[in-house]
Amino acid sequence: MIETFYGTESLGSPLAWFAALLIGVGFGFALERAGFGSSRRLAGVFYFRDMAVIKVMFTAMLTTMIGIGMLVGVGWLNLSQLHLMETVYGAHAIGGLLFGIGFVMSGWCPGTGAVGLASGKLDALVFLGGIMLGAFAFNETFAWIKPLYNWGMQAEPSFAFGIPRTLFILLFSIVGVAAFYACEWIEQRNNGESRYLNSSFLKAFSIAIIGLAAALLILPTESQATSVHYAGSPTLSDSSLLALIEAASDHIEPEQVADRLLRGDTGVMLVDVRTADEYQHFHIRGAENIPISEVLTALEPYRDLDTIVLYSNGMTHPAQARDVLAMHGFTNVFMMTDGLRGFLDRCVRPVSLRDEPSTEDIAEQVQTYRQYFLADTTCPANSLAMLNPQQLESVSVGSIEKLHTIDGIYLSSQPFPDDFRLAKCGGIQTVLNIRQEDELDWNEKEIVQSAGLEYHNVPFTDAETLTDEVFSQTRELLNQKDNHPLLLHCKSANRVGAIWLAHRVLDNGKSLADAEAEAKTVGLKSPDYLAKAQDYISRVWKTGQ
Structure with missing residues (x-):
């Protein structure tokens, strides 16, 4: 089954952009080689001297219609992979008329205008400028012309007047062949010569076009092709x-x-x-x-x-x-x-963290879910939960660069998602993040809670935002023993060091000098954070809070 950039919703991907660039360059090169980089030649169709535009347009449409019809018929392509434009009969008729008037006046259409500009044609530049002005005018007046824009809107994309697709392709192919012969006859009459009018090439080409179009009538329709490709499976309308x-x-x-x-x-x-x-x-x-x-x-x-x-x-x-x-x-x-x-x-999500009260039945059901879905059968051997040293000790979990522990609290640089799973395996219950949540390109809260851990966020980004409230909230969480073991982290453990300094002095009775040494061991490097923590400690000492 052929997949398209549209069908796979990857039109915005670099590969789609590169493919569009290659196709555009190839299309422009083909137009230039066909002589369509000249407005004089393009305008020749309106004087019945050069009918190349009509012949090229019919050839392109027939090739596309029959090619897609064949791919659909043999089950290699589903029309859901293509962008089928809306059918708006009235608006299409008026738009076609305006397009024709513009073509007659300028001698260019958008594609050939771009080719002409690349070839250095000044009139092509003027034409494209007019297109831009028209686009701006359309946008500014859309509220007025919207009824006209939707005039004749059909409920879904359809082929001409509801004619079956394969029959329409055959009828259109017959019209196309007739148009080829008419164009050759017109050129013979007005120019005195025609390259293909009585040639064997045109006869063979015409027979091939009509024969291939007729063959579509005996191929399966799109729904039949889908049923053949996916044996015995009905499709939904x-x-x-x-x-x-x-x-x-x-x-x-x-x-x-x-x-x-x-x-x-x-x-x-x-x-x-x-x-x-x-x-x-x-x-x-x-x-x-x-x-x-x-x-x-x-x-x-x-x-x-x-x-x-x-x-x-x-x-x-x-x-x-x-x-x-x-x-x-x-x-x-x-x-x-x-x-x-x-x-x-x-x-x-634990019922204790929910906004609405939960019944005992719901709480029991949630506990059952948590035991099953948060159980990790691949937890490595890990003795973190048994670590409860009285002196600051360096430990290791996953990919965390800096990790120290003392008395049921773990102090670290930024853990990665897999590290939270390992932390859960090791017995850690709570995560306290003091970074802004938008500093990460992934949702830490979601990852932490999905690992079965309790999550708290008390953020600050610099010394100015390291307020008394931040110190107070983090100290309160660190002092709640039922939250332990607890993991406190920031990006590099620099901010962690400042929080740890205040906690050790004010809550654990550590001397300022010893607490500063611990904080620096943990990761404190910023003189501003150090000064802010020292100032906070001094003011709390004075007030006795």
Whole structure:
């Protein structure tokens, strides 16, 4: 099955941009070689001297129509992979008339105008400038002309007046062949010569065009081709798919998914359509990682499975994948309501951290979910929970560059997502992040909570934002023993050192000199942070708070 940049939603990718550049350059080169970089030659069609424009346009349309028809007929291409423009009969007629007037007046159309500009034609520059002015005028007056813009709008893209696609291609091919002969006859009459009028090439070309178009009548239609390619699978019509969406029948709730996975239901398949990196950072237990670009082929063997559930961080990508799969005959695909965020909030978020009060039954169910989905069967041997030294001690977890511990508190530089899993394995219960959350390009709160850890954020970014309130809030959390073991971190442990200095002196009775030495060992380097902590300690001593 052929996939397109449009069909895979990758039109904005660098590869799509590069492909468009190559195609554009090739198209421009072909136009220039055909002589369409000259407005004089292009205007020749209006004087019935040079009919090349008509012949090239019909050739392009017939080649495209028959080529796509063949690919669809043999099941290599689905029209969902193409952008089918809306059918707006009235607006198209008026737009075509305006386009024709502009072509007559200037001798250029947009594509050939760009070629002419590249060839150094001044009139092409004037023409393209006029296009830009017209675009601005259209934008500024759109509110007035919108009724005209939508005049004749059809409910969905369709072929001319509802004629079956294959029949329309055959009829259009006959018209095209007639146009080729008419153009040659006109050139013979007005110029005294015609290169192809009675040639064997034109006869063979005409027979081939009509023969290929007629062959489309015996090939399967798009829906038949899809059924042949995906044996025995009915496809959903647009109206059926829209009805499912309207009734939310394409959704499945996180609790339903959790319950089925807990029961070990073999009739459900949970598919994570995020990137491999996101999947490795965290995924729902039992989920398989299938990138969205591969779901169509990867899920083919599971057409007869009872339920396939798609999820991502949100619902946009699963919805898009689910629609494509539905158009290819899948009737067992659902997307999880609110995605991974919804699953974390509704299934594994501790009831103590929720805004609404929970019943005992809900609390028990959440605990069951947490025990199952947050259990890590791959936890390495780790003795962090047993470390409770009375002197500051350097330890190691995962990829954390700086990590020290004393009395159930761990002080570190920035952990990565996998480090939180290791911390959970080692017995750490709480994470206190003193960075701004937007300093990271990933959601630490979500990762921490999904690992089954309690999360707190008391941020500051410099000495000015290191306020008394920040000191007070962090000290309060550090002093709550039921939060321990607790992991306190920033980016490099520089900010951690400032918080640790105040905590050790004011809450643990450490001397200022010893506490400063510990803070510097932990990571304190900034003289401004040191001065701010010393000032805070001095003022608290004076007030006795």
